[in-house]
Amino acid sequence: MTKRTALVNARLLDPAARLDAPGGVLIEDGRVAAIGPEVTADSVPEGAAVIDCGGACAAPGLVDMRVQLGEPGGEHKETIDSGSLAAAAGGVTAVVALPNTSPVIDDVNVVEFIARRAREVRRVKVFAYGALTRGLKGEQLTELGMLKDAGALAFTDGLRAVSSARVMRRALFYAQAFDALIVQHPEEPDLARSGAVTEGEIATRLGLPGIPAVAEAMMIDRDLRLVELTGGRYHAAHVTTGQGLALIRRAKREGWRVTCDTAPHYFALNETAVGEYRTFGKVSPPLRSEADRRAVVEALADGTIDAIASDHDPQDQESKRLPFGDAEPGIVGLESLLPLSLELYHNGHMPLLDVLEKLTSAPADLLGLPLGRLAPGRAGDVVIFDPDIPARIEVDGFRSKSKNSPFDRRPVQGRVLRTVVDGRTVFEAD
Amino acid sequence: MADVAPYSYPHRHLLGIEGLAPGEISALLDLSESYVEQSRRDDKKVAVLKGRTVINVFFETSTRTRTSFELAGKRLGADVINISPDISAIKKGETLLDTALTLNAMHPDLLVVRHPQSGAVHLLAEKVDGAVINAGDGWHEHPTQALLDALTIRRRLGGLSGLTVAICGDIMHSRVARSNIHLFNAMGTRVRVVAPPTLLPAEMDRFGVEVFHDMRAGLDGVDIVMMLRLQTERMQGSFVPSVREYFRFFGLDARKLAAARPDALVMHPGPMNRGVEIDSDVADDIHRSLIQAQVEMGVAVRMACLDLLTRKLQSNRAEAA
Numbered sequence: 183m184t185k186r187t188a189l190v191n192a193r194l195l196d197p198a199a200r201l202d203a204p205g206g207v208l209i210e211d212g213r214v215a216a217i218g219p220e221v222t223a224d225s226v227p228e229g230a231a232v233i234d235c236g237g238a239c240a241a242p243g244l245v246d247m248r249v250q251l252g253e254p255g256g257e258h259k260e261t262i263d264s265g266s267l268a269a270a271a272g273g274v275t276a277v278v279a280l281p282n283t284s285p286v287i288d289d290v291n292v293v294e295f296i297a298r299r300a301r302e303v304r305r306v307k308v309f310a311y312g313a314l315t316r317g318l319k320g321e322q323l324t325e326l327g328m329l330k331d332a333g334a335l336a337f338t339d340g341l342r343a344v345s346s347a348r349v350m351r352r353a354l355f356y357a358q359a360f361d362a363l364i365v366q367h368p369e370e371p372d373l374a375r376s377g378a379v380t381e382g383e384i385a386t387r388l389g390l391p392g393i394p395a396v397a398e399a400m401m402i403d404r405d406l407r408l409v410e411l412t413g414g415r416y417h418a419a420h421v422t423t424g425q426g427l428a429l430i431r432r433a434k435r436e437g438w439r440v441t442c443d444t445a446p447h448y449f450a451l452n453e454t455a456v457g458e459y460r461t462f463g464k465v466s467p468p469l470r471s472e473a474d475r476r477a478v479v480e481a482l483a484d485g486t487i488d489a490i491a492s493d494h495d496p497q498d499q500e501s502k503r504l505p506f507g508d509a510e511p512g513i514v515g516l517e518s519l520l521p522l523s524l525e526l527y528h529n530g531h532m533p534l535l536d537v538l539e540k541l542t543s544a545p546a547d548l549l550g551l552p553l554g555r556l557a558p559g560r561a562g563d564v565v566i567f568d569p570d571i572p573a574r575i576e577v578d579g580f581r582s583k584s585k586n587s588p589f590d591r592r593p594v595q596g597r598v599l600r601t602v603v604d605g606r607t608v609f610e611a612d
Numbered sequence: 613m614a615d616v617a618p619y620s621y622p623h624r625h626l627l628g629i630e631g632l633a634p635g636e637i638s639a640l641l642d643l644s645e646s647y648v649e650q651s652r653r654d655d656k657k658v659a660v661l662k663g664r665t666v667i668n669v670f671f672e673t674s675t676r677t678r679t680s681f682e683l684a685g686k687r688l689g690a691d692v693i694n695i696s697p698d699i700s701a702i703k704k705g706e707t708l709l710d711t712a713l714t715l716n717a718m719h720p721d722l723l724v725v726r727h728p729q730s731g732a733v734h735l736l737a738e739k740v741d742g743a744v745i746n747a748g749d750g751w752h753e754h755p756t757q758a759l760l761d762a763l764t765i766r767r768r769l770g771g772l773s774g775l776t777v778a779i780c781g782d783i784m785h786s787r788v789a790r791s792n793i794h795l796f797n798a799m800g801t802r803v804r805v806v807a808p809p810t811l812l813p814a815e816m817d818r819f820g821v822e823v824f825h826d827m828r829a830g831l832d833g834v835d836i837v838m839m840l841r842l843q844t845e846r847m848q849g850s851f852v853p854s855v856r857e858y859f860r861f862f863g864l865d866a867r868k869l870a871a872a873r874p875d876a877l878v879m880h881p882g883p884m885n886r887g888v889e890i891d892s893d894v895a896d897d898i899h900r901s902l903i904q905a906q907v908e909m910g911v912a913v914r915m916a917c918l919d920l921l922t923r924k925l926q927s928n929r930a931e932a933a
Binding site for chain 1: 630707708709727729730731732734735749750751752753787790813814815816818819
């Protein structure tokens, strides 16, 4: 029997179709069957479950292209189960896990393990990156073709930059045989070594070793020259500086196959968030100056930055309640991704559809996922949210196993009301 | 005991000089004066801290600072215990916060803490009921060193305001430099820093100091030359190419000191690397060198800090009761 769910009385938002209109979505057997003003409580077929959205926004479920799920190897910080709960609560219907696991996702078996665990948990869609080099050591390429066949969406060494220009050149060349995307943590590692915060007045005041902002631009500059040389597809993850963004802006103008993303903490916070040694503000790359924060906002608005990812990096108390230099970097982000991104809309930097595009169709498209759209035939993944309701980020209420967020108690506007994956409700607000 | 109101220093801890008001710094220095006199008497002991427990917790080896604090506590009549890295559980993997909780259960009134990581003393201070004195955290602050330097200058020259001090050497890795810059800025002393660019932290100009890379230019006309220690591992090609090059261009000798005022004084927080950052002729010149006086003032300043923080603890408890 066909299973039908109708989401009615909604403000439909589909950034890929530039749709912003009242109406409903009918989902049949997990796929969108109809969308528009004609889908109403009265018009839906007999036996359909009808969900009245009460005028709230219905958008494609968010696609978070950069998360760490702790599994395998870091289950005390997060699991695919707890991470999926957090994703669902954040309106995220698809996540892409980084390969910084133990064991590393550099082997077909590990890709298959994650897919199997995700099927067992059956909440949100869980995809994975493959490691670009074996053991994330930056030396030998992994079996990109076999990993891609097994389901790896793209290739990266995660939180580690590929330091060797020779290895990066070969990766960009070889990956073209499989049209694979190479994702880089853009930071010159020798220059960044032992750094804890961005270099500048605050680092000097706190007596902490700094990472100069140019460490990012240097790596992006080198990589872009290799893109020009090889014609490869390159994505710079979590870009944080005006200098780095200027290079990407220019490369895009040249027509090179270059994309990038950033995370909410790079447009919602600056270096002052580390204040008196607050380790919840320690993240890699580090929070930057106010000028760089503004440059990130500008690059989001002008399209230089393609996507927003949560950069969800769960860390337990034992990894954070340490002297600043010893503490692990990382911020949990799945459950604050939407309200923080909506600040760009509320502050007048970007139209609502543009903000949503960077959270849905843009990341889906650049990873080759057929997600992030509310169109007939597409997956019935929907987030229902109120974009305006005043709220506070309450870290204690996070479903994630870890609570390492510098955003606790931050006043925001916007709240996820319901998350639907393939027509199934996987989260409903109290 | 000098007459100092308990509220002249309104903080529970002494974690850094940054943020202290000039009046608070003066109160600490005024009280220190009385302890200088006391320490010169035959009977050096008073009972202001009788019954109190002071624990010196040094996660980084130190002889002079720890000894200075130990002497200060004992001269005030406190029970003083030293915990050093070799006997602490740190080597067994106990975290800093576990150590803090363990120490706190012993009800110390004052904890004197040194740690190799910037900010570690702040972290520990959040978890204990007593008062905490920062005896040096990473590259961040060493407030009692700045206070003893200020007391040394004040006693010799009568004040701090209007003087010009040149702080020379490894500014980047120096908690002594940071604490002194904050203190001199608060007290109206002009500050210059003189160092090779590799040993200067970013954006020094935002700290109200004048930056020099040439010793003779930086020392021109100054009242005080304050030298910093250069650690061995930083002088073999990583930050400076060699000891001999460093001494030639940044070490203090009579020739470079001649650029300063004729009666300019020389300071060093110790321990000195003779022939690296300072020439023995200068260090041992009894007319110019304040280095021995600094050590003496160290004990007095630490007595004053222990005393004032204890008074604050008392008034807190009185309020709570």
